[in-house]
Amino acid sequence: MNEPSPAPLSEQEMIRMEKVHKWYGAFHVLKDINLIVRKGERIVVCGPSGSGKSTAIRCINRLEEYQRGRIVVDGHELGNDVKQIEQIRREVGMVFQHFNLFPHLTVLENCVLAPIWVRKLPRRQAEDIAMQYLERVKIPEQAGKYPGQLSGGQQQRVAIARSLCMNPKIMLFDEPTSALDPEMIKEVLETMVTLAEDGMTMICVTHEMGFAKTVAHRVIFMDGGEIIEENTPEEFFTHPRSDRTQLFLSQILHN
Amino acid sequence: MAEAHPSRSEPPPASTIGAFGWLRRNLFSSPFNIALTVLALYLLYLAVPPLLRWALLDATWSGDSREACRANGGACWVFIRVNFEQFIYGFYPEAQRWRVNTALLLLILGAAPLFARAVPVKFKARLGLGLLVIYPLIAFVLFKGGLFGLRVVDTSRWGGLLLTLVIAGVGMTAALPLGVLLALGRRSRMPAIQTLCVTFIELWRGVPLITVLFMSSVMLPLFLPAGMNFDKLLRALIGVTLFQSAYMAEVVRGGLQAIPKGQFEAAAALGLGYWKTMALIVLPQALKLVIPGIVNTFIALFKDTSLVLIIGLFDLMNIVHNATTNPAWLGFSTEGYVFAATVYWLFCFGMSRYSQNLEKRLHTGHKR
Numbered sequence: 370m371n372e373p374s375p376a377p378l379s380e381q382e383m384i385r386m387e388k389v390h391k392w393y394g395a396f397h398v399l400k401d402i403n404l405i406v407r408k409g410e411r412i413v414v415c416g417p418s419g420s421g422k423s424t425a426i427r428c429i430n431r432l433e434e435y436q437r438g439r440i441v442v443d444g445h446e447l448g449n450d451v452k453q454i455e456q457i458r459r460e461v462g463m464v465f466q467h468f469n470l471f472p473h474l475t476v477l478e479n480c481v482l483a484p485i486w487v488r489k490l491p492r493r494q495a496e497d498i499a500m501q502y503l504e505r506v507k508i509p510e511q512a513g514k515y516p517g518q519l520s521g522g523q524q525q526r527v528a529i530a531r532s533l534c535m536n537p538k539i540m541l542f543d544e545p546t547s548a549l550d551p552e553m554i555k556e557v558l559e560t561m562v563t564l565a566e567d568g569m570t571m572i573c574v575t576h577e578m579g580f581a582k583t584v585a586h587r588v589i590f591m592d593g594g595e596i597i598e599e600n601t602p603e604e605f606f607t608h609p610r611s612d613r614t615q616l617f618l619s620q621i622l623h624n
Numbered sequence: 625m626a627e628a629h630p631s632r633s634e635p636p637p638a639s640t641i642g643a644f645g646w647l648r649r650n651l652f653s654s655p656f657n658i659a660l661t662v663l664a665l666y667l668l669y670l671a672v673p674p675l676l677r678w679a680l681l682d683a684t685w686s687g688d689s690r691e692a693c694r695a696n697g698g699a700c701w702v703f704i705r706v707n708f709e710q711f712i713y714g715f716y717p718e719a720q721r722w723r724v725n726t727a728l729l730l731l732i733l734g735a736a737p738l739f740a741r742a743v744p745v746k747f748k749a750r751l752g753l754g755l756l757v758i759y760p761l762i763a764f765v766l767f768k769g770g771l772f773g774l775r776v777v778d779t780s781r782w783g784g785l786l787l788t789l790v791i792a793g794v795g796m797t798a799a800l801p802l803g804v805l806l807a808l809g810r811r812s813r814m815p816a817i818q819t820l821c822v823t824f825i826e827l828w829r830g831v832p833l834i835t836v837l838f839m840s841s842v843m844l845p846l847f848l849p850a851g852m853n854f855d856k857l858l859r860a861l862i863g864v865t866l867f868q869s870a871y872m873a874e875v876v877r878g879g880l881q882a883i884p885k886g887q888f889e890a891a892a893a894l895g896l897g898y899w900k901t902m903a904l905i906v907l908p909q910a911l912k913l914v915i916p917g918i919v920n921t922f923i924a925l926f927k928d929t930s931l932v933l934i935i936g937l938f939d940l941m942n943i944v945h946n947a948t949t950n951p952a953w954l955g956f957s958t959e960g961y962v963f964a965a966t967v968y969w970l971f972c973f974g975m976s977r978y979s980q981n982l983e984k985r986l987h988t989g990h991k992r
């Protein structure tokens with residue numbers, strides 16, 4: 370489990386980012402981001418706060434616009450057409466730092482909403498699927514509760530189940546554990562590991578280096594809006610190529 | 625050295641619980657509070673007994689003319705009793721009043737499931753929408769006639785509480801959706817739509833309702849081709865609706881602004897489009913947040929219907945006023961206005977209580 374699975378990865382590209390640039394006003398947030406993610410690949414993105422990690426992965430499902438470059442997701446190039454963007458978002462699940470569950474809906478309703486209204490599944494079938502995923506994240510008994518009645522860890526697992534109910538081809542995680550207490554981090558990470566074992570294509574922004582070591586095929590280090598280093602986890606942690614990576618690692622591993 | 629006591633729960637001191645404790649805490653907690661309490665009691669003593677004497681003890685209930693009220697100095701409720709039908713139906717022909725009653729009965733029967741707790745929400749939503757579309761048509765045909773062999777009753781003959789309820793009902797059911805659309809428009813990223821909505825809202829909020837009503841009845845006909853007759857009631861309805869929708873829009877916008885960005889992002893990430901995001905995620909939360917504001921606007925609207933008297937419509941207020949000027953009943957305007965005020969109060973208080981109840985029921989616990 371420590372080695373990235375030896376089985377040869379499929380050559381199929383799920384995500385291709387080419388020379389992506391983004392500005393917030395005059396502020397250059399993303400500088401020439403290039404990244405190819407193949408089917409089944411698991412990428413961990415790390416880097417200091419404000420380095421543009423969130424912005425970069427939010428470009429993939431077009432929660433953020435970018436001004437230059439191109440992004441191709443599962444063979445479709447992101448454009449400005451709203452319908453096409455919605456189409457791509459169905460295939461890309463996203464888990465947020467602050468869960469963003471819908472507080473006025475029960476856990477089950479949170480999970481079936483998009484399958485029913487976006488995928489047009491019959492309610493019965495959507496509920497069956499939702500219960501399946503809630504079981505997978507180990508909280509089927511909470512299906513009737515409201516998000517406000519759950520712990521942070523439980524909420525995040527519901528958020529993961531909610532994304533999975535859309536049967537996405539890619540999952541994006543933006544610091545899914547950084548708003549959680551230590552004992553809850555574990556339960557969420559375990560859920561993510563089972564996802565990884567099932568061969569989900571994943572991009573995770575996280576500072577959980579243990580997770581990166583065991584699960585990631587590649588680790589990407591960002592700083593100042595650039596990808597500074599891209600490496601296998603072993604190399605990344607033992608022989609980081611750049612000074613900035615070393616500095617970052619020493620800071621993160623020392624507390 | 626402090627000894628560790630076994631922890632045993634004791635009842636709170638007697639002076640802090642029960643009616644006595646409540647009195648002590650709330651009415652007699654300081655010399656200033658004691659003074660205020662005494663003053664309040666004195667004022668109540670001054671006001672309540674005479675009021676009770678006038679309204680109940682010395683009041684006249686029976687008889688059918690003003691002569692009956694000569695004897696005692698209290699209120700003459702005979703005035704209300706004799707004119708009651710008129711206060712309710714206005715000048716609606718007596719023989720046709722069953723139509724109004726039928727419409728009311730239909731509304732009560734149709735809407736009752738909406739207020740029953742046992743009925744599933746989904747059914748309520750469908751029923752509510754269905755009622756919203758079908759009921760106005762049914763009620764209109766019943767009130768106005770002209771179809772199915774019903775005699776035509778011109779809108780100028782509608783009056784009293786009936787007219788008040790028609791204006792308030794139409795105003796509320798139309799102003800809320802319109803206000804929601806305006807609020808969404810105001811936050812739209814399309815500049816044309818945004819400008820349009822902002823202009824509309826600011827325009828209507830900037831003028832008094834009375835001006836709107838005046839203009840609708842005095843100025844509008846000047847612009848219409850001669851001979852074209854635009855129903856007076858319809859003009860009032862449009863005026864009231866557009867006016868209140870501007871207020872409603874601002875109330876709803878307050879709710880929209882309180883919804884965290886994460887909710888929009890989560891919805892977008894699931895592939896929901898604009899309208900589905902609004903209808904399923906944002907509006908249910910936003911509207912719930914602003915129930916007090918919505919009901920506030922509804923209450924204002926309900927009371928503002930009384931302004932239609934200036935364009936010559938005989939709503940509850942105007943018809944009561946009209947009756948007090950009847951030579952046979954001169955001198956009983958107090959009774960008339962007390963009656964009108966009581967009716968307005970009952971409806972407004974009812975709305976207020978219902979909204980509190982609704983808020984409590986819709987509370988899904990701990991927000992985040």
Ligand SMILES: Nc1ncnc2c1ncn2[C@@H]1O[C@H](COP(=O)(O)OP(=O)(O)OP(=O)(O)O)[C@@H](O)[C@H]1O
Nearest residue numbers: 393396398416417418419420421422423424425544
């Ligand atoms: N809406 C915005 N307008 C202007 N600047 C923004 C906006 N959102 C983010 N930024 C800036 O862009 C930079 C990158 O932000 P981003 O959220 O991608 O960083 P991050 O790497 O995810 O950081 P963190 O680890 O704190 O989440 C930051 O410097 C931030 O201040």
Ligand SMILES: [Mg+2]
Nearest residue numbers: 422423424544
């Ligand atoms: Mg971030």
